[in-house]
Amino acid sequence: MQVPQTPPSPTDDELDRYIxxxxxxxxxxxxxxxxxxxxxxxxxxxLLENGRSILRAEVEAANFHIDPQHHxxxxxxxxxxxxxxxxxx
Amino acid sequence: MTGGRGxxxxxxxxxxxxxxxxxxxxxxxxNRMAWVSSAAAAGTLFARAPGVASPSGPVVTEEAFxxxxxxxxxxxxxxxxxxxxxxxxxxxxxxxxxxxxxxLDRIEAYQDVYQAFAARLDRQTAMERAERIPAGGPxxxxxxxxxxxxxxxxxxxxxxxxxxxxxxxxxxxYDATAISLxxxxxxxxxxxxxxxxxxxxxxxxxxxxxPTTRNAWTPNHEGYSPGGSSSGTGTAVAARLxxxxxxxxxxxxxxxxxxxxxxxxxxxxxxxxxxHGVIPLSYTRDHVGPMARNALDxxxxxxxxxxxDPLDPRTLGLPKPPNYALxxxxxxxxxxxxxxxxxxGIWPGYLSSDDERTxxxxxxxxxxxxxxxxxTLVPDVTLxxxxxxxxxxxxxxSHGDPTAFFIEHLRRDVRLFADRLPRFLNGMLQSxxxxxxxxxxxxxxxxxxxxxxxxxxxxALTPSTGAFDGTGLPLMGFPIGFDTDEETGRRVxxxxxxxxxxxxxxxLLAVVAAYQAVTDFHRARPEDPA
Numbered sequence: 001m002q003v004p005q006t007p008p009s010p011t012d013d014e015l016d017r018y019i020x021x022x023x024x025x026x027x028x029x030x031x032x033x034x035x036x037x038x039x040x041x042x043x044x045x046x047l048l049e050n051g052r053s054i055l056r057a058e059v060e061a062a063n064f065h066i067d068p069q070h071h072x073x074x075x076x077x078x079x080x081x082x083x084x085x086x087x088x089x
Numbered sequence: 090m091t092g093g094r095g096x097x098x099x100x101x102x103x104x105x106x107x108x109x110x111x112x113x114x115x116x117x118x119x120n121r122m123a124w125v126s127s128a129a130a131a132g133t134l135f136a137r138a139p140g141v142a143s144p145s146g147p148v149v150t151e152e153a154f155x156x157x158x159x160x161x162x163x164x165x166x167x168x169x170x171x172x173x174x175x176x177x178x179x180x181x182x183x184x185x186x187x188x189x190x191x192x193l194d195r196i197e198a199y200q201d202v203y204q205a206f207a208a209r210l211d212r213q214t215a216m217e218r219a220e221r222i223p224a225g226g227p228x229x230x231x232x233x234x235x236x237x238x239x240x241x242x243x244x245x246x247x248x249x250x251x252x253x254x255x256x257x258x259x260x261x262x263y264d265a266t267a268i269s270l271x272x273x274x275x276x277x278x279x280x281x282x283x284x285x286x287x288x289x290x291x292x293x294x295x296x297x298x299x300p301t302t303r304n305a306w307t308p309n310h311e312g313y314s315p316g317g318s319s320s321g322t323g324t325a326v327a328a329r330l331x332x333x334x335x336x337x338x339x340x341x342x343x344x345x346x347x348x349x350x351x352x353x354x355x356x357x358x359x360x361x362x363x364x365h366g367v368i369p370l371s372y373t374r375d376h377v378g379p380m381a382r383n384a385l386d387x388x389x390x391x392x393x394x395x396x397x398d399p400l401d402p403r404t405l406g407l408p409k410p411p412n413y414a415l416x417x418x419x420x421x422x423x424x425x426x427x428x429x430x431x432x433x434g435i436w437p438g439y440l441s442s443d444d445e446r447t448x449x450x451x452x453x454x455x456x457x458x459x460x461x462x463x464x465t466l467v468p469d470v471t472l473x474x475x476x477x478x479x480x481x482x483x484x485x486x487s488h489g490d491p492t493a494f495f496i497e498h499l500r501r502d503v504r505l506f507a508d509r510l511p512r513f514l515n516g517m518l519q520s521x522x523x524x525x526x527x528x529x530x531x532x533x534x535x536x537x538x539x540x541x542x543x544x545x546x547x548x549a550l551t552p553s554t555g556a557f558d559g560t561g562l563p564l565m566g567f568p569i570g571f572d573t574d575e576e577t578g579r580r581v582x583x584x585x586x587x588x589x590x591x592x593x594x595x596x597l598l599a600v601v602a603a604y605q606a607v608t609d610f611h612r613a614r615p616e617d618p619a
Contacts, residue, residue, distance in 0.1 A: 051511070054483075
């Protein structure tokens with residue numbers, strides 16, 4: 001039986017294709033932006049660079065372990081979290 | 090574990106009722122959490138009907154009218170604080186129309202320089218409204234008070250453009266709840282204040298990176314930032330184009346412009362002020378925050394707006410708002426003290442930043458607090474376990490939220506978002522498992538902030554707002570001195586950031602009020618433009 005191997009990290013080009021495909025899937029056209037223009041408020045080059053960093057940060061988030069038995073996800077924690085003497089608060 | 094009711098009771102001094110940052114039941118929270126989860130599942134979190142919330146009974150207490158000044162001693166009515174203005178109007182010494190007119194005069198004289206407003210009421214309409222304000226009573230404490238909300242609050246009588254091409258020309262057909270509460274209290278919305286593009290950065294010409302709103306202290310220097318994203322509200326209040334205002338904060342956007350322009354600001358605990366009718370950025374991190382001239386004024390605005398709103402379930406079921414004006418009232422006669430004995434924590438590295446002048450101002454602040462007999466300093470508090478990982482990227486952000494709200498506009502034309510586009514597209518690249526992890530991290534960080542930070546202190550001086558924004562903990566910003574900006578050569582204000590445990594607004598207000606009772610930085614006003 002084949003032993004699972006950690007796949008090689010995707011290249012910038014592969015991530016760029018993924019990002020463009022994801023946007024296109026949702027009907028978003030980024031081709032209206034200039035390809036590369038530092039004077040423009042935004043261009044495709046900067047947008048893709050930001051997208052790649054976001055995707056790579058996904059790995060860091062996935063690697064961070066938080067015990068799901070003790071720390072349930074909460075969207076608005078401050079109003080819902082106790083600060084009393086009760087155990088576990 | 091330390092903290093909780095026992096600790097708070099031990100700190101009560103001189104018969105003062107304990108502040109709200111202690112005695113709240115954990116069972117209450119758990120019950121509330123279950124209710125909100127079911128509301129979210131039923132899709133009821135974002136009702137679209139007009140905001141109609143109105144408070145019952147007196148909005149503010151007698152302490153709010155503590156600003157004592159004789160009208161004949163005032164050269165310019167716009168020099169009056171909110172509390173002083175309220176007091177003079179209630180006493181009949183000042184007419185609401187006179188106060189509104191004084192602000193309209195200044196707006197007409199200086200708006201072209203400051204560029205604080207995106208939309209304004211014309212003079213005739215504003216004066217007609219001021220004349221129609223009823224004689225009033227305890228339910229209308231803001232009669233004739235000129236207010237400058239950020240341009241992401243819906244207003245039925247003025248455009249709401251959010252500083253962006255995305256909302257250019259947008260005319261809501263109802264008021265945000267916060268605006269409704271202002272109007273119900275007799276306030277006059279004199280204009281909508283400019284803001285950073287979709288609540289990010291400083292105010293700019295829509296769709297460009299060209300700055301607009303000027304810092305009130307450097308009106309002739311385009312490059313010196315007024316702070317963002319509540320830039321226009323900050324400038325309007327600092328330049329006396331409005332008595333007070335409200336901004337929104339997802340990541341420092343109320344305290345930032347406040348501290349850049351010498352204001353006193355408060356970002357209350359998440360949910361304390363309704364977000365209904367506010368252009369959203371993150372439904373888990375957005376906060377409405379008062380921007381004012383001193384702690385008492387900030388407390389009064391908070392008191393008016395801290396109302397449960399059926400149209401925003403995030404505001405429901407919270408502890409009843411306490412008397413914020415009382416908390417912000419100087420206490421102790423000739424030797425003002427913080428109203429409750431308070432441990433003031435100092436963030437690691439707070440006094441040893443890279444900027445020695447900043448360190449000097451902070452040391453002076455700490456020394457002044459140390460002279461207050463109710464304050465116990467706690468130097469170099471220990472931060473919660475894994476603080477950097479839990480509060481920084483990628484776990485400390487608001488992933489995905491803006492994308493979800495703006496998908497139709499992203500399809501329309503991504504160029505509308507200008508330099509802010511990545512922030513609104515990123516949600517499509519972030520996975521559901523990361524979003525769950527982000528929410529876990531928020532909960533874990535909040536738990537550790539409460540049990541590992543606020544067991545050492547009651548409030549903390551901190552160099553940044555991020556951990557407090559993400560967890561929904563309250564913050565105040567307030568002026569602590571001046572510095573000379575190297576580029577402009579102008580004298581500009583500097584501020585401090587103070588954070589507290591959930592519902593610790595009273596504690597924050599009490600500390601800042603005590604500090605302001607013995608300092609004058611909050612009274613300094615910028616010179617008018619030449």
